Amino acid sequence: MTVITNHMPTAELQALDAAHHMHPFTANGELSQKGARIITRADGVHLTDSEGHQILDAMAGLWCVNIGYGREELAEVAARQMRELPYYNTFFQTTHVPAIALAAKIAELAPGDLNNVFFAGSGSEANDTNIRMVRHYWALKGKPSKSVIISRKNAYHGSSVGSGSLGGMSGMHAQGGMPIPDIHHINQPNWWAEGGDMPQEEFGLQRARELEEAILELGEDRVAAFIAEPVQGAGGVIVAPDSYWPEIQRICDKYEILLIADEVICGFGRTGNWFGCETLNIRPDIMTIAKGLSSGYAPIGGSIVSDEVASVIAGDEFNHGYTYSGHPVAAAVALENLRILEEENILGHVRDVAAPYLKQKWEALTDHPLVGEAKIVGMMGSIALTPNKAARAAFASDAGTVGYICRERCFANNLVMRHVGDRMIISPPLVITPEQIDVLIERAVKSLDECYAELKKKDLLHSA
Ligand code: PXG
Numbered sequence: 001m002t003v004i005t006n007h008m009p010t011a012e013l014q015a016l017d018a019a020h021h022m023h024p025f026t027a028n029g030e031l032s033q034k035g036a037r038i039i040t041r042a043d044g045v046h047l048t049d050s051e052g053h054q055i056l057d058a059m060a061g062l063w064c065v066n067i068g069y070g071r072e073e074l075a076e077v078a079a080r081q082m083r084e085l086p087y088y089n090t091f092f093q094t095t096h097v098p099a100i101a102l103a104a105k106i107a108e109l110a111p112g113d114l115n116n117v118f119f120a121g122s123g124s125e126a127n128d129t130n131i132r133m134v135r136h137y138w139a140l141k142g143k144p145s146k147s148v149i150i151s152r153k154n155a156y157h158g159s160s161v162g163s164g165s166l167g168g169m170s171g172m173h174a175q176g177g178m179p180i181p182d183i184h185h186i187n188q189p190n191w192w193a194e195g196g197d198m199p200q201e202e203f204g205l206q207r208a209r210e211l212e213e214a215i216l217e218l219g220e221d222r223v224a225a226f227i228a229e230p231v232q233g234a235g236g237v238i239v240a241p242d243s244y245w246p247e248i249q250r251i252c253d254k255y256e257i258l259l260i261a262d263e264v265i266c267g268f269g270r271t272g273n274w275f276g277c278e279t280l281n282i283r284p285d286i287m288t289i290a291k292g293l294s295s296g297y298a299p300i301g302g303s304i305v306s307d308e309v310a311s312v313i314a315g316d317e318f319n320h321g322y323t324y325s326g327h328p329v330a331a332a333v334a335l336e337n338l339r340i341l342e343e344e345n346i347l348g349h350v351r352d353v354a355a356p357y358l359k360q361k362w363e364a365l366t367d368h369p370l371v372g373e374a375k376i377v378g379m380m381g382s383i384a385l386t387p388n389k390a391a392r393a394a395f396a397s398d399a400g401t402v403g404y405i406c407r408e409r410c411f412a413n414n415l416v417m418r419h420v421g422d423r424m425i426i427s428p429p430l431v432i433t434p435e436q437i438d439v440l441i442e443r444a445v446k447s448l449d450e451c452y453a454e455l456k457k458k459d460l461l462h463s464a
Helices: 010-020 028-034 072-084 097-109 123-140 161-166 200-218 244-254 307-313 328-343 346-367 401-412 434-457
Strands: 039-043 046-049 054-057 114-120 148-152 183-186 223-228 258-262 286-289 301-306 371-377 380-385 418-420 423-426
Touching: 010 028, 054 434, 072 328, 097 114, 097 301, 097 328, 114 123, 114 307, 123 161, 123 223, 123 258, 123 286, 123 301, 123 307, 148 200, 183 200, 200 223, 200 244, 223 244, 244 258, 301 307, 328 346, 346 371, 346 380, 346 434, 380 401, 401 418, 401 423, 401 434, 423 434
Parallel strands: 148 183, 148 223, 223 258, 258 286
Antiparallel strands: 039 046, 046 054, 114 301, 286 301, 371 380, 380 423, 418 423
């Protein structure tokens, strides 16, 4: 038997990892040469690696550790639930207390008539549920031809065959036979990269109206739903111009189109409200949730469904569900996470303290010679790196070359700040303090300076 402790030398752990562990979204051959960084502990907003480095995690894990690491209460709740009822299903006319309590709590927090929860184990699973649910909804309403779901290029909705098809990541579609039929993608509202000479608000309207054009082109009788993240996360924290969402809402209202807000990143305080659609004034029929629901302490996701849609679905057996739908341990952990978010007024901390402070510091990064635009909503932000701000130019090098260099500098400076192409993104734990934000910004500036120097040295400061 292989016994692994934190005291095993890093190189040996890396060798075992390289020999047996296939990493997601990774060129594993390349990684095995280099060796993965091994994270051993975490507390608050800090990670510790096997070499003892203290790293400020400005990504909250993978956009999920909203309450920060190391909350003992969640560990205790999990242990208690495992002793009492580690598992039972919710399929055959049974239920259990954690699933009941969590569904009721989510219904209380969700806006409008979003009062019904279908649980899943992840965001991907929840979006698979959504694909089947909206199509089944229209079939039950006597309109089975309404099966097309409209989504956006550069959206991320998960990695299963269904949710990956909903997403608009061309690199994913190129592998493994995606997308599935009847998914249609329109352009994203990314003004910095795609807006050309158009004023931002006009561009926002134009991109929203692509939804209307698609509905008219496909035929209203073919379209089931439109799905979008309130703020695109994995696509690079793309914040739509202000004109975009009101127009999208108008179009969904005008045509018989269900609106699915993918709140997997935006939900549970990330934008300063419980849900991103409250921040952006969107009225969805379904919301996808995961990540911040449990602050990542246990895998759980779900779909929050309007009374109208749920009542139609209730008219028939919905042949769908997962072994771990509403898993009692995950549900108990999520419930405790929501209690902490609520009782410690963490959303208030975001709105009144952390987000205004971070916004001011983040937007000041545009003073740096490499930084074009800075975007931020609540506690998710991005900066676009550019060789020429006035022209909003992309680099001549392959997209992501510069972003990767910057990310490597950040890692070396004990900061987790990710890159998506040549945009740098952050999504720190919501509990981050102003002092910790100062450290985040200090390390980001140092990394940008070092990146700039490296680009000069390597002669990479050219526009495409
Ligand atoms: N919707 C959105 C908006 C997401 O961001 C999912 C659905 C899928 O959730 P699961 O739990 O199945 O992963 C996500 C996940 C990245 C990255 O590189 C982002 C996600 C996942 C993995 C990597 O930023 N988001």
